[in-house]
Amino acid sequence: MTKIITISRQFGSGGRTIGKRIAERLGIPCYDKALVEKIAGETGFSEDYITEASEYAPNIGGFAYSFLGRDVEGLSNADRIWFAERRVILSLAAQGPCVIVGRCADYLLRDREDCLNVFIHAPKDFRARRIVQQYGETAVKPQKRLEEKDRKRALNYKYFTDQEWGKTDNYHLCLDSGYLGIDKATEIILCAAGGADDIQ
Amino acid sequence: MTKIITISRQFGSGGRTIGKRIAERLGIPCYDKALVEKIAGETGFSEDYITEASEYAPNIGGFAYSFLGRDVEGLSNADRIWFAERRVILSLAAQGPCVIVGRCADYLLRDREDCLNVFIHAPKDFRARRIVQQYGETAVKPQKRLEEKDRKRALNYKYFTDQEWGKTDNYHLCLDSGYLGIDKATEIILCAAGGADDIQ
16 A cells, blocks of 8 residues: 655656645645755755755765765764665655655655655656746756756665666556656556545 | 567576466466467477577587587577578568567567566575476476576577577666565566557
8 A cells, every 4th residue: 555655856857736736635744945955954955956966976076075064073074964864854754645755755765665656757858948937048958957966866876776767667657757747657657646535 | 568578587587477468467368388389380399499599599509509409501409490480480470460489589679669578586495496387396406506597598599589688777677586485576567568558
């Protein structure tokens, strides 16, 4: 019986929107930005810093980076965010049914059998159009922006979980939101989770 | 609107069973063994040979293999099976809605927008139990049997399509049949395809 739904997603695939819609339909909380707020509360870092920094693997930038921001216990900022993320996610999951978007929640909750792990992906042209609609134009081309973001998410995931981000085997359900559409993708996940009566 | 559903699957994941059930529920044909019969008719090879040989990439075995079974046009047996497979699959898909299991159908039908491409995977222990139930014990351990078979399918797919077998991006929907179960996996694909009224 599914109690928790984790959603990992390629940048621009609509995974966050899908997560929110599922939570609304099931009448359960969706943790996404709320997760960042809680991690900020635990670590003292700003929400912007957490959003940005936790999508980098701690060894990006090589030797110099590895000394940046280390505290007396030898933990890097990324490590500290990771441990806070872990505490926050385990504690929220223990409180009851919810949807969690991003932040390696699939890995952190891997011992729970009632956790449905979903990965949302989409073709690059679909995602490029979507990030311009959602976040506007920037000096960097949309194609480049999403490649960068995906690369960082993959590195961060690999560093902390030693698993491959977006690899079929790591998820119970992977969906192409570009082909299926946001509405259909939402329906499919609800079908997999078993509906509101089951999940409560 | 989905008209064709292709099912690629890890050995022992229940993909063939799921394909049959979907076809039954939608009242459309499921091409699996029937596909092998048609390819046998086109090429003159036996059904057993096709089943076995078409899951090898032509360069397996290296230099020696590359000369085995080549005809006057320089085509290997695997090449001839591939071309027949292509003709048969394109022709069946042109005849109307259907489910096609295996044989790189997702790649061969990649230009059709009404084709839903599904990949079925499952944890190794689930698949190992299932192949013993379905096909009985052999001298080779089930874990080894499924690794071998998956490796061959991946190589064959790579050789002919230049794509990675089982990679999330190549499919619209990937399902863990071990976690979800055969029944739920069937429901999810039917939900994605839109149901019998849509598909006819």
